[in-house]
Amino acid sequence: MLFEATDECTFPTEPAFLVPVEVKKTLQYGEDHYGVFASEPIPAQTKIWAWTDRVKKIHHTALGSHIKSNFGDDKKLIQLFLRQGFVLPGEGNDQVFNSNPTDAGRFMNHSNSPTCGPDGTLRDIQKGEELTMDYSFHGNPKWYRDICxxxxxxxxxxxxxxxx
Structure with a gap:
């Protein structure tokens, strides 16, 4: 279940993150890759991120024109845009590409042993530990596979x- 930001939400260090985090390079994923790390301990079952207006929803039928008008033919920028976006599962959700170019959520990396799930942290997180998720939770419709x-x-x- 997604947690939508309200006027009462505060973001201690990064927009959309409800807990103190920092973005750091993660060379194990490749050059110029980053990850999100806990700036202090985070208890299990803590909501860490809120859906804000920083996430832009782009219907898949408009994705090609969005790419063309924002990135032209710059393949590296297009690849970065696609890598940092996501598709949610479920009827209707799988028709939309979600781009969050201005919040650190785009730097959450995949792990087979994730520290976070859709509803928050799965266990206690130590200061300095990377916040990760299992990407297999996200949608994978044909239009998304094709454009990737x-x-x-x-x-x-x-x-x-x-x-x-």
């Missing part, structure tokens, strides 16, 4: 499969 293949980007489902 077109630009040479692994889908989140492929990343999850390759990590096993």
């Amino acid at each position: 293949e077109r630009y040479g980007v692994l889908t989140e489902a492929e990343i999850a499969r390759n990590a096993k």
